[in-house]
Amino acid sequence: MKGQLYLSRRNLLVLLSKLDRKKAGEITACTIIKTNNKPEFQNSPEIIAVTAVEDEEYYEGVEAGFMHPLDTPKSKDPLDNNGSMN
Numbered sequence: 001m002k003g004q005l006y007l008s009r010r011n012l013l014v015l016l017s018k019l020d021r022k023k024a025g026e027i028t029a030c031t032i033i034k035t036n037n038k039p040e041f042q043n044s045p046e047i048i049a050v051t052a053v054e055d056e057e058y059y060e061g062v063e064a065g066f067m068h069p070l071d072t073p074k075s076k077d078p079l080d081n082n083g084s085m086n
């Protein structure tokens with residue numbers, strides 16, 4: 001069965017912030033908990049933990065999959081260019 005998870009821009013930025021905080025030595029699980037609280041954006045399952053990990057950790061020993069060129073970050077830092085998303 002196919003699941004669906006909705007993440008807002010705020011959710012994504014919080015996860016990136018948590019990765020930065022972890023890299024800086026702060027204690028964080030790099031996780032947010034999503035629940036169904038808006039009828040038009042129902043996640044499946046109803047409650048899910050979303051955990052961010054660094055690319056180097058996630059792709060260690062495996063090749064990253066294809067991404068459309070327009071979706072590929074132009075910079076290693078997604079908040080490069082005066083804080084705007086690439």
